Amino acid sequence: MAEEAQSKSRLGRGLAALIGEDTAIDLGDTEAAEARGIRQVPIEYLRPNPFQPRHTFREEDLADLTNSIREKGILQPIVVRPLADEENAFEIVAGERRWRASQAAQLHQVPVIVRELTDHESLEIAIIENVQRADLNAVEEAAGYQRLIDQFHYTQDQLSKMIGKSRSHVANLLRLLSLPEKVRAYISSGELTGGHARALVGRPDAEALAKQIVEKGLSVREAEALTRKDGAAKSGGGRGTASGSAPKEKDADTRALEKNISDALGLNVDVVHKGESGGEVKVHYKTLEQLDEICRRLAHGGGSGGGLVR
Template sequence: MPSKSSFFSANAFGSRTIDDQAGPGSIYEAPVESIVSNKYQPRQYFSEKPLQELAASIKEHGILQPLVVVKAGAGYELIAGERRLRASKIAGLSTVPVIIREASELQKLELALIENIQRSDLNPIESAEAYQKLNDEFGLTHDEIAKKMGKSRPMISNAIRLLGLPPEMQQALAEGHITEGHAKVLLEIHDNDKRLALFRRVLQDKLTISDTAQEVKRVEVNRHTRKISRDPNLEAHEERLREALGTKVTIRRRGKNGGEIVIEYYGEEEFGELIEKLTS
């Protein structure tokens, strides 16, 4: 039977060593080496410096919040607390305090995602990939994901749109070289070569989101100028439709009395939701 961690007060949390009768809800001490990472862990990148700082804090003060695990064979699978587990290994702990939960595969991903979102630990690409996994692997609609995450449906849909960026831009966004605002503006450019060219200008010239938006507008207006000049009121109408539908909308005039409204979608799920909105 493993011993209690000297850094985690049993008096403070009522922790005890794990035995065969360990059940859900209570706090126990589990061997560090018996815990494997959550296979659905949405966070992929962990900065070394913050981990070292957390390890130093754990050495000094102990682990103040137990990790959350589920039983997995002879050991345990982590649901929440990846940073604390990694830092505990750096700090040299042999055991860590855990709470044992019962959770389905869907709940494992949900709990890991919610924890990271609440702590603002995920970069925009990691969040988008996790939302997409909830949609692809577990069949949750964008509305259902939004409710579980406490966000709006357009926010979820727009986040997933980021996965349509080329790898070079996704990496820059994940590493913080551009912001999510830059990325969403750049998605407005239809031509991928022009989008990449402007993206590289953003990096080189350190363009603000506002500057980038102006450049995007110029690129897209130039794309249409050979056809017909735009009514200055169209942009306001487009913006109203974008807010209502949660996706990119383009209005194009054709002559004096006609035109077309182009509504973009990014997957069958979003297509179905748009149809429902437009016909309800």
């Protein structure tokens, strides 16, 4: 456990901590490159990374990178780790886009840095590289974080420190995984942004609303207004005043409480006050694993943090 924690702390500094701060080295200078542990290997020796969080490789982006590599070559080495069960084979840890573009540019050799890395180190570095370069869409980023949580027992706090972003950013992204598959497909294709998608989390009609947003080309603010208007219309059906007015909007304290609990759990939470008769707290989950995590945190008082709401 101590070794794993030390590894997380070391790698949390980012990709530059692995290959050095100065990445502008002239790779044509063989002596300087070798001093940095950089060497040229045949391109066919490289294998894609099964832990790669990025699944969408836009053709136009790869075409631009291919043209750049044809003109200037690869400016930053690809980070790889050796494959124990295959001779002269390396698994890509960081730089799969460069590898794909190099194949398209018909290069025979590529510069690499070889490192001995565990599976969780390989996944973490792949996520760091893509997040720092803004190469992941929101769903891919969220799926990468969820994999670190599921397979390597990361907490949201550890993830936020690793990527240098707030815990609420991590929690909001993880909530996107509860959206219907069609909505997540809109995000992957670039038709919806993460901002659009956050307005749809927890909505039973998320797919229909997403379709409206895409077809009308709505901005994030317009999408938020649409979901508020649609939600008020549906919840007011017969429950409003005699004049048919919508129910009273939640006050700032209630919204802040919902956000606080949502950020702590990483799930969508709805707080409904019913006056003197009390109220309801609804926690929306998608998988049994998420339900198990809720039960575990309730049973243990929220873990080491001393409570669910912090």
